[in-house]
Amino acid sequence: MTTTLSMLESHPRRADVDRTRLAAAIDSLNACAETCTACADACLSDDEVAALTRCIALNLNCADICLATARMLSRHAGEDGAISRSMLEACATACRACAQECARHAERQQHCRVCAEACYSCERVCRDLMVALR
Amino acid sequence: MTTTLSMLESHPRRADVDRTRLAAAIDSLNACAETCTACADACLSDDEVAALTRCIALNLNCADICLATARMLSRHAGEDGAISRSMLEACATACRACAQECARHAERQQHCRVCAEACYSCERVCRDLMVALR
Amino acid sequence: MTTTLSMLESHPRRADVDRTRLAAAIDSLNACAETCTACADACLSDDEVAALTRCIALNLNCADICLATARMLSRHAGEDGAISRSMLEACATACRACAQECARHAERQQHCRVCAEACYSCERVCRDLMVALR
Amino acid sequence: MTTTLSMLESHPRRADVDRTRLAAAIDSLNACAETCTACADACLSDDEVAALTRCIALNLNCADICLATARMLSRHAGEDGAISRSMLEACATACRACAQECARHAERQQHCRVCAEACYSCERVCRDLMVALR
Numbered sequence: 001m002t003t004t005l006s007m008l009e010s011h012p013r014r015a016d017v018d019r020t021r022l023a024a025a026i027d028s029l030n031a032c033a034e035t036c037t038a039c040a041d042a043c044l045s046d047d048e049v050a051a052l053t054r055c056i057a058l059n060l061n062c063a064d065i066c067l068a069t070a071r072m073l074s075r076h077a078g079e080d081g082a083i084s085r086s087m088l089e090a091c092a093t094a095c096r097a098c099a100q101e102c103a104r105h106a107e108r109q110q111h112c113r114v115c116a117e118a119c120y121s122c123e124r125v126c127r128d129l130m131v132a133l134r
Numbered sequence: 135m136t137t138t139l140s141m142l143e144s145h146p147r148r149a150d151v152d153r154t155r156l157a158a159a160i161d162s163l164n165a166c167a168e169t170c171t172a173c174a175d176a177c178l179s180d181d182e183v184a185a186l187t188r189c190i191a192l193n194l195n196c197a198d199i200c201l202a203t204a205r206m207l208s209r210h211a212g213e214d215g216a217i218s219r220s221m222l223e224a225c226a227t228a229c230r231a232c233a234q235e236c237a238r239h240a241e242r243q244q245h246c247r248v249c250a251e252a253c254y255s256c257e258r259v260c261r262d263l264m265v266a267l268r
Numbered sequence: 269m270t271t272t273l274s275m276l277e278s279h280p281r282r283a284d285v286d287r288t289r290l291a292a293a294i295d296s297l298n299a300c301a302e303t304c305t306a307c308a309d310a311c312l313s314d315d316e317v318a319a320l321t322r323c324i325a326l327n328l329n330c331a332d333i334c335l336a337t338a339r340m341l342s343r344h345a346g347e348d349g350a351i352s353r354s355m356l357e358a359c360a361t362a363c364r365a366c367a368q369e370c371a372r373h374a375e376r377q378q379h380c381r382v383c384a385e386a387c388y389s390c391e392r393v394c395r396d397l398m399v400a401l402r
Numbered sequence: 403m404t405t406t407l408s409m410l411e412s413h414p415r416r417a418d419v420d421r422t423r424l425a426a427a428i429d430s431l432n433a434c435a436e437t438c439t440a441c442a443d444a445c446l447s448d449d450e451v452a453a454l455t456r457c458i459a460l461n462l463n464c465a466d467i468c469l470a471t472a473r474m475l476s477r478h479a480g481e482d483g484a485i486s487r488s489m490l491e492a493c494a495t496a497c498r499a500c501a502q503e504c505a506r507h508a509e510r511q512q513h514c515r516v517c518a519e520a521c522y523s524c525e526r527v528c529r530d531l532m533v534a535l536r
Contacts, residue, residue, distance in 0.1 A: 044455045044459055065206070114271055357492070
């Protein structure tokens with residue numbers, strides 16, 4: 001278990017949404033960022049790298065966007081609904097594109113199979129949180 | 135002058151938009167990220183820090199989002215119009231919120247005055263690029 | 269449980285160290301980065317923010333350095349012992365400085381208590397991995 | 403010209419080193435981070451990608467490490483000589499490894515030639531600043 005929930009519980013401000021749900025979303029975003037970073041590197045090390053270049057670039061984008069989203073959701077001192085919603089939308093879009101590309105390679109590349117699942121799951125988390133924040 | 139344009143010119147793929155414009159957008163995003171990082175720290179070091187906490191958090195969000203956007207725009211191997219547009223939208227939103235908050239402190243805090251200008255300018259760059267990418 | 273270990277196990281290259289240990293180190297670094305990001309924001313939202321500014325800046329540095337270290341350790345395609353050792357040294361240094369500062373506030377600020385533990389634990393992980401990589 | 407120097411001049415704290423030099427170092431680190439991000443993507447898009455995978459991974463590491471170093475140098479509220487020196491050492495190491503790898507491809511890949519120069523120059527900047535900070 002991560003300390004994300006303990007940190008939210010000791011935060012002086014109350015979050016706009018249920019803390020357990022928010023902590024789970026932040027954990028999912030950080031896990032997806034790490035998985036995409038690892039998938040990009042596994043693709044780079046693959047004999048079939050030439051067929052995986054689009055996958056690598058989408059992995060790198062998804063990692064950076066998930067990370068920026070997790071950090072933003074961890075900052076309540078400057079909470080701004082418009083920023084949260086638009087970043088969650090961008091993040092869901094990046095996760096979906098990366099999931100779809102990874103899914104194309106899931107049969108041959110085990111790392112792409114794991115990564116596709118992480119990205120689909122993270123896309124859902126983003127979309128659910130957008131609804132909860134409305 | 136940065137080497138952003140030289141790098142775009144030596145890239146094997148042609149970008150979807152005019153390279154000079156794209157290089158200028160990437161430079162503006164990176165400059166805004168750096169300015170927001172510096173403004174957050176100047177606010178932290180200010181005698182009036184208690185009045186600047188929202189500004190600091192918006193600075194930190196804006197820095198992370200501008201940076202992720204600059205990196206995404208630098209990656210043509212996985213170009214995806216939907217990701218680009220939604221990130222530019224999120225980035226413009228974050229820049230505007232940060233610019234407005236910094237502008238409130240611009241008379242007393244010189245660093246907020248410089249940062250407000252950088253953020254307003256970067257918001258415009260994002261919106262112009264969204265139009266060009268359509 | 270995170271998918272860090274599954275990703276290492278599906279990576280085409282064998283890592284230089286035991287995979288279970290490496291996965292645990294990456295998870296610890298990512299968790300510490302998230303905890304420091306959250307601690308900085310909790311400090312910003314604290315009534316006593318003026319006494320916590322050094323803590324906030326050290327949190328922000330520690331978050332960025334842990335994250336860059338986790339990403340580097342996730343990349344085996346360009347493995348380079350000299351980079352790994354020097355980043356782990358820098359990361360251990362940043363974790364220790366942040367842990368010591370958070371520990372000073374641990375009695376009054378619960379978030380600093382949790383963060384001090386995360387940073388001390390991450391410092392140990394970095395130092396142990398430096399030995400294992402030698 | 404960037405606004406890095408204006409931001410340093412409006413910062414409430416005096417930096418430990420000459421501001422013009424520090425601003426130039428931060429600009430060099432941010433420029434190197436951007437150049438490495440762009441070089442990784444140009445390599446990915448290259449017909450010879452299979453020969454460039456080590457270059458790509460070193461580019462990605464160098465980009466993340468330069469960026470974390472630029473951010474740390476922009477934060478004076480938590481200035482800590484030990485962190486600065488160890489990060490500058492790690493950054494110089496990453497820049498040199500990336501420069502050497504890019505230099506191997508500089509004759510065939512124009513983007514690697516530009517990137518090698520940016521990395522060698524950034525390594526020098528890090529080493530000079532380490533001396534100045536002593």
